[in-house]
Amino acid sequence: MEVKKSLLKKILGLILGFGPGIFAIGYTIGTGSVTSMIVAGSTYGMQLLWVLLLSCLFSGVLMYVYGNYALISGDTALYGFKKHIKGGKLIAILIIIGISFGQWNSLMGILGxxxxIIFEIFAIYFPGLRGSEYEMVLGIAIVVIAIMYGLLLIGKYTFFEKILVIFVSIMGLSFLISLFMVYPLPIEVAKGLIPSIPEVKGGKMLVAAFVGTTMAxxxxxSRPLFVQGKGWxxxxxxxxKKDAILAAILVFTISASIMAVACGALFHQGKPVTHVLDMVSTLEPVAGKFALTLFFFGTLSAGLSSIFPCLLIAPILVADYQSGKLDTNSKQFRIITAIACLFALIVPIFGANPIEMQILSQVFNVFVLPLVIIGIMLLINNKKIMGQHKASIWINIVLVLSLLFACIISYNGIMALGAYF
Structure with missing residues (x-):
């Protein structure tokens, strides 16, 4: 009994000891990511696994360099852009507008x-609820966003971190257990690592959405502020460095598991997912009620773990630009997060398709990415700021490759949006 208790304590200690990387997983694997992975897995099988792998590799390096810059210089990112880069003020303002727009759009889809999903979980066991779907979904959305806003007002980094640890742990376990019940063939996984874009309508948009969600x-x-909040x-x-590597590995593992479940359960039946309800009708016959509920709990945890960081992003960026310090008890913080909460209710109020909104919002996220990469490259190669910790040749090579990748995906996203509208 004592051995079991000490093992449980060690596991809990390991999970709770996770650093700012938990926010990276919260931002990255939300319902936007889950939706993109399910749509990709159910529509194209494992064909886009290579995009996910590259995005996670570049994400890990970018998390590492942003964290290093914060620890060496003592500054946060946008404050550093404003202070050290010519034209940095304009770059920082464009980044704030671009990211806030993308994240608030994402928030609408996430809440929707x-x-x-909460409604579908109830409806699996109480089918009589189907008659009042709109009212129930809107009521649930209002309750969820009100609870999240209430939690934000508590306003302490350690509290945010613990909440995210719970959601992310449930999410990761749910998807990994689902993977053991429904999985693709190994040959499909191997083929997915060979670069190719589906030559069908919506294929380019999904590739852009993939990068927008995994290379956010x-x-x-936000990493410098969370590194500061941790007291590092x-x-x-x-x-x-370890925290950034672990976060990137976990993002890839969880995201690939979701895609694999959708591929194993839905792709071979020729049943692509376009609505939340599609996940119910297609997964239940294959996986059974328990696996379906488990998968839904994972998706719900992904959503709840994303609402938190999405509400935080605008006040974080504004505080970063102003002073490099985030005051979660300030009037500014409360007003901006309240506006974000109201914005989040747009999709549930109008009864729009949240999956479509979610994929569109992820595409918007890629356009700021080249600016974010160029900015940090200029800072970490500045010997006055970084001293002996100036970026190595290998880090610069990976960053140049990630910039090239981001530019290609941004162009791809413009083409996809042009075709959509």
Whole structure:
């Protein structure tokens, strides 16, 4: 019994000891990511696994360099852009507008999908609820966003971190257990690592959405503030590196699991997902009620773990630009997060398709990415700021490749949006 208790304590300690990387997972794997992975897995099988792998590799390096910059310089990202880069003020303002727009759009889809999923979980066991779907979904959305806003007002980094740890742990376990019940063939996984874009309508948009959700600019820009919130200093450089690597590995593992479940359960039946309800009708016969509920709990946890960081992003970026310090008890913080909460209710109020809104919002996220990469490259190669910790040749090579990748995907996103509208 004692051995079991000490093992449980060690596991809990390991989970709770996770650093700012937990916010990276919260930002990255939300219902936007889950939706993109399910749509990709159910429509194209494992064909887009290579995009996910590259995005996670570049994300890990960007998290690492942004964290390092914060620990060495003592500054946050946008404050550093404003202070050290010519034209940095304009770059910082464009980044704030671009990321806030993308994240608030994403928030609408996240809340819509989360409310739909809670309704679907109830409807699996109480089919009589189907008659009042709109009213139920809207009511659930209002309750969820009100609870989230209430939690935000508590306003402490350690509290936010613990809430996210719970959601992310449930999410990761739910998807990994689902993977053991429904999985694709190994040959499909291997083929998915060979670069190719589906030559069908919506294929380009999904590739852009993939990168927008797994290589999210918000993840990197917010990292310096979360590193500060954790209380890390130059002495934690090694820990910061491990945290960034672990976050990137977990994002890839969880995201690939979701895609694989959708591929194994839906792709071979020729049943692509376009609505939240599609997940119910297609997964239940294959996986059964328990696996379906488990998968839904994972998706719901992904949604709830994303609402938190999405509400935080605008006040984080504004505070970063102003002073490099975030005051979660300020009037500014409360007003901006309240506006974000009201914005989030747009999709549930109008009864729009949250899956379509979610994929569109992820595409918008890629346009700021090149600016975010160029900005940090200029800072970490500045010897006056970084001293002996100036970026190595290998880090610069990966960053140049990530910039090239981001530019190609941004162009791809413009083409996709042009075709959509």
């Amino acid at each position: 999908i989360s409310a739909n 600019a918000a993840t990197f820009l 200093t130059k002495a934690n450089l090694g820990q910061q």
